[in-house]
Amino acid sequence: MELWNSLELWQIVAIKVIFALMMIGAVMTMAGYSVLAERKVSAWMQGRVGPNRTVLPFIEHIPVIGPFLKGLGVFQPLADGLKFLFKEEIVPGHVNKLYYYLAPIIALVPALTTMTVLPFGEFFTEAGDRIPLMLADLEVGILFILAVSSLGVYGIVLAGWSSNSKYPFLGGIRSSAQMISYELAMGLSLLPIFLWVSKPGIDVAALSLVEIVHSQDQSMWLVFVQPLSALIFMIALFAETNRLPFDMPESETDLVGGFHTEYGSFKFGIFFVAEYAHIVIGSAIFTTIFLGGWHFLPWMADPWPSTWIGSILGVVWFLTKTIGLIFFFIWVRWTLPRFRYDQVMSLGWTKLLPLALANLLFYVILVTWLDQPAS
Amino acid sequence: MAKTVVLERKPLSLSERTYLPQIATGLKTTFSNMFKKNVTLQYPEERPVIPQNYRGVPTLVKDPNNREKCVSCQLCEFVCPPKAIRITPGEVPEGEADREHVEKAPKEFEINMLRCIYCGYCQEVCPEEAIFLQQEYSSSGYSREEMINNKEKLYELGGVVPDKHYKWDKKKKAEQEGNSH
Numbered sequence: 001m002e003l004w005n006s007l008e009l010w011q012i013v014a015i016k017v018i019f020a021l022m023m024i025g026a027v028m029t030m031a032g033y034s035v036l037a038e039r040k041v042s043a044w045m046q047g048r049v050g051p052n053r054t055v056l057p058f059i060e061h062i063p064v065i066g067p068f069l070k071g072l073g074v075f076q077p078l079a080d081g082l083k084f085l086f087k088e089e090i091v092p093g094h095v096n097k098l099y100y101y102l103a104p105i106i107a108l109v110p111a112l113t114t115m116t117v118l119p120f121g122e123f124f125t126e127a128g129d130r131i132p133l134m135l136a137d138l139e140v141g142i143l144f145i146l147a148v149s150s151l152g153v154y155g156i157v158l159a160g161w162s163s164n165s166k167y168p169f170l171g172g173i174r175s176s177a178q179m180i181s182y183e184l185a186m187g188l189s190l191l192p193i194f195l196w197v198s199k200p201g202i203d204v205a206a207l208s209l210v211e212i213v214h215s216q217d218q219s220m221w222l223v224f225v226q227p228l229s230a231l232i233f234m235i236a237l238f239a240e241t242n243r244l245p246f247d248m249p250e251s252e253t254d255l256v257g258g259f260h261t262e263y264g265s266f267k268f269g270i271f272f273v274a275e276y277a278h279i280v281i282g283s284a285i286f287t288t289i290f291l292g293g294w295h296f297l298p299w300m301a302d303p304w305p306s307t308w309i310g311s312i313l314g315v316v317w318f319l320t321k322t323i324g325l326i327f328f329f330i331w332v333r334w335t336l337p338r339f340r341y342d343q344v345m346s347l348g349w350t351k352l353l354p355l356a357l358a359n360l361l362f363y364v365i366l367v368t369w370l371d372q373p374a375s
Numbered sequence: 376m377a378k379t380v381v382l383e384r385k386p387l388s389l390s391e392r393t394y395l396p397q398i399a400t401g402l403k404t405t406f407s408n409m410f411k412k413n414v415t416l417q418y419p420e421e422r423p424v425i426p427q428n429y430r431g432v433p434t435l436v437k438d439p440n441n442r443e444k445c446v447s448c449q450l451c452e453f454v455c456p457p458k459a460i461r462i463t464p465g466e467v468p469e470g471e472a473d474r475e476h477v478e479k480a481p482k483e484f485e486i487n488m489l490r491c492i493y494c495g496y497c498q499e500v501c502p503e504e505a506i507f508l509q510q511e512y513s514s515s516g517y518s519r520e521e522m523i524n525n526k527e528k529l530y531e532l533g534g535v536v537p538d539k540h541y542k543w544d545k546k547k548k549a550e551q552e553g554n555s556h
Contacts, residue, residue, distance in 0.1 A: 044409040049417070335405040336398065 107155025171258025181348030
């Protein structure tokens, strides 16, 4: 922290802005390439090839590498983005213009806001301190994430209502109902984590994500300590990001695309990117809380040195886990059929919520018993 | 009469009611699918294998002596269900001593590929085995006029096919032996 104290205010602001832009760049790039991954993985799972035609003119002529990148479709996100930019901007006459334009922005902003409190690595100072790499080290990081990420649903609800047409409307309604039924289970599934992580005798229980990651250093990952919490959180995450077993608001087979039926061109593109940004951030949060963040493997010390090389390797390892989880999201999407709307509701209210409560009770009792001072 | 058997459904076990083992099985299936050979045909570069008796674009063929086989009898024109064929009958061009003034030949032969339904009746009806639906399957053009195959185009598409009969050779032979007709 001495580092910060030696700087002027404007310098701090400038540095933070640069960091924020870098992180937006990273997350958006990952979101763009998640789209590509989705297309490729779905193609492979269905015995197809996937996008393999797009290529930049000069890269095509590089031997071996050029055709390889072309086959992987590495340049496809560029083409997709450009396509969205150059499409005709159609606004149906029956929409509420203000909210219609506002909705995609509201959908994207929470996804990009939650990343501010997301730790993705650590920096080792010469004094031996470990400074987490993140934009803002909030003490209540997880609360912030839970609060902001559920705002993303407003974008979808607004899109549904402002479109003033039946399918988006149904999508919006489903989205809000789904959000209510999963948000509770999601929050409750995280409480046992903090019970477990907080040490006895500390006045303020740590809600910081950095503390959670540190607690998993050279010990068990929390996914093994609390598998049920991890499972409930994972299911809720799928519902939160509108991914396939729970993509109620979208359900393109029965709602013609749901909330974004009336959207086209770049506004649809923003919804699209927002969905994938949610997935990227969701995967990163799951990695942070349950998969040990940037720490190597459970019960093992990080094999990399405590220098800048170590911090880079840590970040790379964190990204590897996140990408693995993104793959899992895609994998599940192309495996499971969609739940029926009422099944989603009953799963959320009658299964997950009691389960999360029971899980919480169990860990309350367990932690109380464990933390008893030996008399 | 088939006897209907009502299968008894066993009640789901606890693990089945959680869906999770089934989901795991499904995930395994999709994952193993990722490493199987894909079935996509990269079309313009790779072409499908066309079976022998494929009914592609109708074409006119010549016999191995490079002689026109069509005698413009117009049977194909009459049989063609969508009326895609139009024949203008004409004479065999000057200089073919055998055929001149013996048989007719098409002056113009047009098949409108926008009308053709690839039924193969023309091939079936042709007494001279002059018209064949061959393996060409992709015809495209920028205008309606371009989609009408004229005689020149039809012969270009058709080429030469082996002839079982060699009608004109037989005729010549018979003539030399003195028993024509």
